[in-house]
Structures are given as structure tokens and as C-alpha cells.
Amino acid sequence: MLASIRRWFVNDSHPEAEGESAATDWPRIMPFVVLHVAALAAPLSGFSIAALLVAALLYAVRMFAITAFYHRYFSHRAFRTSRWMQLIFATVAASAAQRGPLWWAAVHRRHHAHADTLDDPHTPRHGLLRSHVGWFLTREHYATRVDAVKDWAAFPELRLLDRFDALVPVLLAAGLFGLGEWLDALFPALHTSGWQMLLWGFCVSTVVLLHATLMVNSVAHRFGDRRYATGDESHNLRWLAWLTFGEGWHNNHHRYAASARQGFFPGETDLSWQVLRLFARLGLVRDLRPVPAHILEEGQSR
Ligand SMILES: [Zn+2]
Numbered sequence: 001m002l003a004s005i006r007r008w009f010v011n012d013s014h015p016e017a018e019g020e021s022a023a024t025d026w027p028r029i030m031p032f033v034v035l036h037v038a039a040l041a042a043p044l045s046g047f048s049i050a051a052l053l054v055a056a057l058l059y060a061v062r063m064f065a066i067t068a069f070y071h072r073y074f075s076h077r078a079f080r081t082s083r084w085m086q087l088i089f090a091t092v093a094a095s096a097a098q099r100g101p102l103w104w105a106a107v108h109r110r111h112h113a114h115a116d117t118l119d120d121p122h123t124p125r126h127g128l129l130r131s132h133v134g135w136f137l138t139r140e141h142y143a144t145r146v147d148a149v150k151d152w153a154a155f156p157e158l159r160l161l162d163r164f165d166a167l168v169p170v171l172l173a174a175g176l177f178g179l180g181e182w183l184d185a186l187f188p189a190l191h192t193s194g195w196q197m198l199l200w201g202f203c204v205s206t207v208v209l210l211h212a213t214l215m216v217n218s219v220a221h222r223f224g225d226r227r228y229a230t231g232d233e234s235h236n237l238r239w240l241a242w243l244t245f246g247e248g249w250h251n252n253h254h255r256y257a258a259s260a261r262q263g264f265f266p267g268e269t270d271l272s273w274q275v276l277r278l279f280a281r282l283g284l285v286r287d288l289r290p291v292p293a294h295i296l297e298e299g300q301s302r
């Protein structure tokens with residue numbers, strides 16, 4: 001029990017990880033359960049425009065950080081940026097309670113290397129529910145497999161963030177509670193409160209963001225269209241691309257994962273790509289890797 005709780009805060013790689021059981025580790029998933037109960041209880045705190053706006057804003061900013069940085073930058077190195085930018089957006093992404101940048105990228109690299117085989121951490125071939133949430137609630141997936149992310153493990157600040165990733169969402173939640181109380185005291189006309197900011201602004205926003213991200217692993221590996229004949233079960237799903245700022249073009253992505261772009265064709269809206277292009281114009285990121293012409297030709301013929 002204590003060892004499980006200790007791992008809420010210490011995710012360093014441990015050598016026994018490879019041999020750990022696939023069984024669910026209940027004490028370790030309590031924060032996940034509490035987060036969902038709190039999100040469901042949000043209406044009890046009442047509503048306010050301020051709290052809903054903060055929830056929407058935090059969804060958007062953190063979804064961008066997850067898709068553009070955890071996914072396209074840390075997992076696939078699809079563009080370049082400064083050490084400060086990578087730390088800032090890794091921290092923003094960590095506040096989404098999807099673990100640290102090293103853990104996320106290590107799992108995702110393994111997914112691409114073994115997509116929809118027995119070694120894929122979250123293939124729906126073991127069941128849709130297991131591919132959605134079951135896989136990361138097992139003991140074998142807690143530790144960060146540093147071997148897969150040696151490039152990023154060279155940065156001590158990223159290792160520190162990965163080790164204490166759980167503190168980031170906790171600090172954001174506490175800060176939001178304080179913000180709500182402060183707003184209530186200063187601007188009572190907003191009719192908001194610390195509880196509203198905590199439950200809507202943090203819990204609801206985080207839960208929706210989490211399940212939208214997880215659907216790329218589960219739903220997009222079973223339902224949708226397949227533009228490319230990849231050797232896996234990846235699909236394109238327009239509505240999921242809207243929810244996840246471009247990640248729903250998952251079959252495109254499995255055909256050519258090195259690109260910073262996932263909506264390859266006109267009409268395939270990829271919001272993260274649009275923001276990354278803006279960032280490039282502002283000099284915040286550089287060398288956005290495009291989709292090669294032969295990949296576009298291959299997709300056009302289908
Ligand atoms: Zn995939």
C-alpha cells in the first residue's frame with residue numbers, strides 16, 4: 001500500500017518494472033477515481049460564466065500542450081524549439097494529469113513501434129475499455145521506461161518534472177480554488193467560488209481532456225476511415241480531430257508520424273498544426289517537419 005502511494009509522486013524507472021504484474025493497483029488509481037467523482041459532483045457547486053470560461057480555456061491550452069508538445073515534439077521530434085519552451089509546455093501538459101513528458105513519450109514511442117501487436121501498451125485488440133483506461137491502471141505501466149526516451153532524459157529539469165509530475169495538477173487545482181475565492185471576494189457579481197473553479201475549472205476540464213486524448217488510443221484504433229493501408233488498425237475520425245486539435249487524423253499520423261502535421265489534406269482541420277505555424281512565424285518554434293510529397297500522393301489516390 002505504502003509503496004503504491006509512494007509512486008503517486010515517484011515515477012522513476014525501477015528495474016522490477018518489466019516483471020511487474022498486469023493487475024490493477026487500486027491505491028495507485030485513487031486520484032483517478034476521485035477526479036471523476038469530483039467532476040460528476042461539479043453541478044453541486046453551481047454554475048458561473050467565469051468558471052465555465054476558465055474550464056474551456058484550460059481545456060484548450062492543455063490540449064494544445066499535450067498534442068503539440070507531449071505528442072508531436074517529445075514523442076516524435078516533429079519540430080525544434082528552445083530549452084525554455086520545451087520546459088514551459090512540458091509543465092503545462094503535465095498539469096493535464098497525463099503523467100510526465102518522459103513517461104508519455106516513452107509509452108507513445110512503444111505504441112508506434114508495436115502498433116496493434118501484443119507489445120502495444122494500448123491496442124483495442126485486448127478490448128476497447130482496456131485500450132481506453134485499463135492499460136494505464138495496471139502496475140506494469142507506472143514506471144517511466146527511460147530507455148525509450150534517452151534523448152530527453154539528458155535534461156535534468158525534464159527528469160525532475162517527470163518524477164514529480166503529480167504535483168503539477170495538484171498545484172493548478174489549489175491555485176484555481178484560490179482564484180475562485182479571490183474573485184468571489186473582489187467581484188461578487190461574477191457569482192463564482194473556489195469550489196466552482198476547482199470542480200469545473202480543474203476537474204471537469206481535466207476529465208474531458210483526458211478522455212478525448214485516450215480516445216485516440218481506443219476509438220481511433222477501431223472506428224473511422226482508413227486513407228492509408230498501414231499495418232495497424234489506425235483510423236481517421238473527423239469529430240475526434242476537432243476535439244483533440246488534430247489528433248483524430250490518426251491513420252494519416254501512423255502513415256507518417258515524423259511530421260508536425262496530422263491533417264494532411266484540405267478540410268482535415270488540424271488546430272495544433274495551425275498554432276504551431278503561428279508559433280514558427282513568431283520565432284517560438286522552428287523546423288516544423290512537413291508531410292513529404294510522396295506520402296501526399298499516396299493518400300490522394302485513395
Ligand atoms: Zn495509434
Ligand SMILES: [Zn+2]
Pocket residue numbers: 071075076108112253257
Ligand atoms: Zn504518435
